[in-house]
């Protein structure tokens with residue numbers, strides 16, 4: 001008999017396919033005698049009409065017809081792997097009581113999905129784009145997701161702009177062009193009118209956006225989260241992944257050639273490395289700001305278009321993650337994994353970062369469309385700890401509850417005690433006051449100092465790569481308004497950058513900088529800024 005292979009990762013799942021079978025079955029368990037020939041009327045010599053009554057054929061075709069689910073609205077192209085995370089010691093307990101970050105005896109299973117942002121599921125790996133770096137930690141306290149990118153900042157400050165940003169970055173609506181790279185009028189039109197993107201654009205036009213390998217990228221939680229310690233103190237935190245292999249990029253020419261010759265370059269590289277026992281490892285770091293220092297900086301620490309310079313807030317390395325197992329089957333693992341920034345564990349919480357607040361709403365919502373309301377019951381998303389609640393029903397419900405109670409409070413006390421005092425998720429009691437209005441504070445309106453900080457930190461050849469990249473991109477925009485507007489944005493960052501790009505793309509060459517370069521610089525990328 002044949003024993004179908006079942007992943008040993010999900011030990012507690014009863015999988016009917018684990019039982020031996022003599023061969024192929026229908027979904028309702030019938031042993032199939034012939035999977036190659038549709039039942040038809042035939043005298044043996046000539047073939048006659050196929051019969052709809054052939055349930056075996058119909059099931060095979062029906063199941064095939066429904067194999068596709070909606071691809072992710074962003075980050076559709078991706079790959080992933082299993083691994084584990086551990087901290088070195090308990091030093092982070094001064095910031096948090098989360099065991100996943102403070103208990104060195106723990107080995108927490110993880111799954112990481114890497115992705116590009118813009119292209120569809122079938123697009124190429126080596127395009128110029130941000131890379132997603134999303135990690136699910138399966139902890140006994142529940143799942144914790146760090147849904148990060150390989151770039152520490154973002155295009156927009158407020159989540160309400162995300163639909164506009166994504167519409168602008170994705171292929172244009174009238175012709176579905178371009179696929180998988182950002183060179184087009186709409187994208188550059190949007191970011192030209194949206195100076196808060198300037199810092200992110202510097203990163204996206206840098207070599208960071210054409211990584212050599214997924215194993216050679218940093219990861220950043222980007223948003224500002226919070227840590228709570230046992231004394232009830234609150235700290236702001238940013239999360240960092242730092243690859244042991246260092247940060248390495250492709251040259252643009254390499255990226256173009258590899259994209260044509262081997263669109264699966266990155267996913268194959270990850271698979272080959274892990275299957276050869278060369279397990280990629282990332283150090284895990286945190287930047288922490290105590291609550292009392294929230295306003296000590298000339299930028300807002302809740303603004304996702306700004307970094308926390310390491311000279312001001314050093315990274316503390318507290319642990320590491322290793323990826324050591326490729327997936328058994330791509331769809332139920334890489335495609336069905338679903339992340340949610342709102343998924344944290346006790347000891348970790350959220351700041352008022354306006355991008356994060358919107359993300360916390362968006363991810364759960366999008367999973368309902370992509371996977372259905374019971375998406376957290378799928379094997380790859382299921383917590384390793386027991387789950388009991390009175391959420392019920394909905395499409396594709398798997399779980400079967402016993403008993404007559406599906407509400408709280410109930411006469412049997414099922415679900416008690418409420419409220420819990422023994423380790424339930426505790427919201428930080430934060431005093432909130434203000435005027436309900438749609439405003440942005442002054443610090444949120446300054447957009448160029450960190451773009452300059454990044455540009456100044458680059459070596460001359462890295463700056464030249466940015467000039468080349470922006471010139472390449474803007475030269476694909478045929479509307480002069482677009483490339484002329486963007487040159488003006490660049491002139492707020494660096495005069496030479498703006499001048500060279502304007503010369504290359506035929507824009508208006510500026511004769512003086514729009515804004516003084518404040519001259520701040522950080523170590524160059526060759527002495528990695530974040531490593």
Ligand code: HEM
Nearest residue numbers: 072075113132133134147148149154159162222358362366
């Ligand atoms: C997907 C990162 C901002 C909505 C993703 C993924 C990553 C990511 C890594 C792919 C997850 C996977 O591999 O399955 C980020 C980062 C952001 C950001 C770092 C900025 C700090 C936003 C915002 C929104 C948003 C502001 C909406 C308001 C989505 C949606 C998906 C997604 C709807 C698709 C999820 C799915 O279908 O599974 N994001 N994102 N993101 N993101 Fe974001």
